[in-house]
Amino acid sequence: MWAELLPVGRDSGSGGYRRFAWTGADQDCRAWFRAQAEARGLAYEVDRNGNQWAWLGDPEAGDAVVTGSHLDSVPDGGAFDGPLGVVSSFAALDELRRRGAEITRPLAITNFGDEEGARFGLACVGSRLTAGLLSKEQAFALRDADGVSLPQAMEAAGHDPGAIGADPERLARIGAFVELHVEQGRALDLSGDRVGIASAIWPHGRWRYDFHGEANHAGTTRLVDRRDPMLAYAETVLAARREAELAGAVATFGKISVEPNGVNAIPSLVRGWLDARAADEVALDQVIDGVRKAAGEYAERHGIDLAVTRESYTPVVEFEHALRDELARILGRATPVLGTGAGHDAGILSGAVPTAMLFVRNPTGVSHSPAESAEEDDCVAGVLALADVLEGLACRR
Missing domain, CATH: 3.30.70.360 (Alpha-Beta Plaits)
Known part of the structure; x- marks a missing residue:
């Protein structure tokens, strides 16, 4: 999966990524996501705000466990910010199936659109719209550097912008959202841990x-x-x-x-x-x-x-303590808990659904740069930790 995604939207000069919302590179990432979903027999859908979903089980049943992140990038961004969470989500599902885990709650993997805000200047547009933190009127007023409006860009990419807006019915289906992300800092590198749990997002x-x-x-x-x-x-x-x-x-x-x-x-x-x-x-x-x-x-x-x-x-986002404590219990070891100055879709959704985050060690702490990196062993450790969490949350009897 990682090898297939790496060339998409990569600039040959800088080596960084330019996967901006509703552009050709973004569409290629979306096509990759759909292919991964369909290859696993998951029910694929795009919601009114352009976010992608891949479902195992009945989406209407409620109390779903959702994981995922985003695939877009900042200008000349790194390969891990966002995509690591999406790739790891599919890999974690593969691991659950390898284990023969009996999944008893609906499980979904998602790709939230326009998380970085690189094109229209506002971060987390897809999750903000869904959570009702960005109105349709405000979204329609967004324009890129060339004067192209958000609805024009969505329409050019084949998505109807007329239906965008708050989606409380979808959020009501979610019992927990867990986002895995490469750490954008060096706390884990300094502590010697491969994986950490997020405590809060700075305002x-x-x-x-x-x-x-x-x-x-x-x-x-x-x-x-x-x-x-x-x-x-x-x-x-x-x-x-x-x-x-x-x-x-x-x-x-x-x-x-x-x-x-x-x-x-x-x-x-x-x-x-x-x-x-x-x-x-x-x-x-x-x-x-x-x-x-x-x-x-x-x-x-x-x-x-x-x-x-x-x-x-x-404002400051304190991830739900009960879910955060549950992640620590499931992982069953002295997993460090750390705050972050970076914003995430999990933070936007935290006011509507219980959310939590896992971080994977970044040896240099560099992010939003082509130099962003993570070791393969650490990424695998992240996948296994996410699989443990999903098994603990979605396989209850």
Whole structure:
């Protein structure tokens, strides 16, 4: 399975993946998922929001055990973030069948669409829509860098966008959702463990900073006469780093748009996106307030107009303690429990269904990069741990 999926959407230059929502690479990943489902005799379906499902047992019976993750990527992302969870889910089902396990609850494997938000700027679109955390109107307003709207992209890929929206009936069928994911950090590498259990997801969000200045000639405009928004933006980037260090948090300006984007032109607009995360909401608020205040001061100093828009926000997610404890009991060993600063579909769904996560060791801690990696033995350990969990949850009598 891994060998079949590896070439899909891979850039020959960077070695990273560009599997963006509703593009050709995404469609190839979806075709792979369907083929894996059908090869195992699973009932395949796509829900109203474009998420894929592969069912063993009656989906209508309720109290289903669901596992899976996503197959899309960030720009030039790694091979493991998302796909490891989907591949491991199919492999875990194969392991259960090899064991002759008697599955007594409905079991499903899922691929949630547009988890990374690389194309439309909002993460976890598929699970947000399903959970009712993103309205149809909000989804229809999403556009990519080329001005293509989300419904246009879905329609071009053969999916009817007219039915998107909250899906409480589907969520009501789920008794537990367990997502396996490569760790995006080095906690397991430092502890020497192959597999860990997630405790919580840090609160996090994305903010758009629009710095409006005045376009002018780069060679003839005196420095004192300039209203250059790039200066205020650059100082704000440094402020974000400073505020994150003070709060023990992380903050990143990782995306920028410049108009008119000419080498010999002073910009009229610099638009930057801030991603900020912290262990608790107090610390996150401290970072955001500090960056916003600094940006306002810099903008005023340079004669720049500033607008700040919060595009997304996810509060702290504590995975259900009962399910988390059940995973620890099933695994039957001193499995480490660790928090994470990365968002996941499991976190989005946690307000509607009991969710939990397993992490697989990442020896370098690198993620969202072609250098992302995991050893084969660790991946196998993850599959076996997930199989144990699914057997413990779905094979009760």
